[in-house]
Amino acid sequence: xxxxxxxxxxxxxxxxxxxxxxxxxxxxxxxxxxxxxxxxxxxxxxxxxxxxxxxxxxxxxxxxxxxxxxxxxxxxxxxxxxxxxxxxxxxxxxxxxxxxxxxxxxxxxxxxxxxxxxxxxxxxxxxxxxxxxxxxxx
Amino acid sequence: xxxxxxxxxxxxxxxxxxxxxxxxxxxxxxxxxxxxxxxxxxxxxxxxxxxxxxxxxxxxxxxxxxxxxx
Numbered sequence: 125x126x127x128x129x130x131x132x133x134x135x136x137x138x139x140x141x142x143x144x145x146x147x148x149x150x151x152x153x154x155x156x157x158x159x160x161x162x163x164x165x166x167x168x169x170x171x172x173x174x175x176x177x178x179x180x181x182x183x184x185x186x187x188x189x190x191x192x193x194x195x196x197x198x199x200x201x202x203x204x205x206x207x208x209x210x211x212x213x214x215x216x217x218x219x220x221x222x223x224x225x226x227x228x229x230x231x232x233x234x235x236x237x238x239x240x241x242x243x244x245x246x247x248x249x250x251x252x253x254x255x256x257x258x259x260x261x262x
Numbered sequence: 263x264x265x266x267x268x269x270x271x272x273x274x275x276x277x278x279x280x281x282x283x284x285x286x287x288x289x290x291x292x293x294x295x296x297x298x299x300x301x302x303x304x305x306x307x308x309x310x311x312x313x314x315x316x317x318x319x320x321x322x323x324x325x326x327x328x329x330x331x332x
Contacts, residue, residue: 167295170291170295171291171292171295173291174288174289174291174292175292177288178284181288230278231281234281238285242288248292248293249292249295252295252296261299262300
């Protein structure tokens with residue numbers, strides 16, 4: 125009896141974890157979408173506006189999106205990881221061919237920082253969504 | 263077209279300090295929402311992060327000025 129109950133509890137926990145991971149991946153792909161899924165409308169709107177806004181500002185400032193094929197030194201690898209954390213925004217810019225960047229202006233460097241920061245903030249939001257889905261946070 | 267307009271707008275209108283303000287605003291919103299639970303705490307923490315970003319920028323700016331005041 126006890127074993128059967130334990131198995132049911134474990135299965136429920138595994139199901140909840142799968143759901144939380146799915147929502148986190150959704151949030152990574154589309155910033156703020158995980159909050160909308162959990163019906164946290166205000167948080168979702170603010171987070172998506174902040175992250176997408178920061179990413180668009182980065183593109184507008186002619187920031188550079190790091191390409192996998194151009195990876196060389198440690199800084200470019202870290203920059204690429206930060207960009208990939210942007211999820212759907214990163215893949216969309218790759219498809220559209222945007223984010224070539226302009227390294228000859230100070231604005232281009234600012235833009236690159238904006239793009240990487242937007243990605244890292246997106247990762248932070250995705251982990252927060254996962255915590256909320258698991259009930260670790262309100 | 264919209265992308266070109268965005269570049270033009272930013273190149274024309276944004277100063278360094280405006281750029282910092284926009285960065286601080288976006289980062290503070292996400293920090294507040296992800297690192298605090300209650301709305302009141304989130305507002306307080308967001309304001310603290312925003313003020314910290316700006317305060318640090320001003321302090322570092324003055325330090326750089328005294329290092330090389332040209």
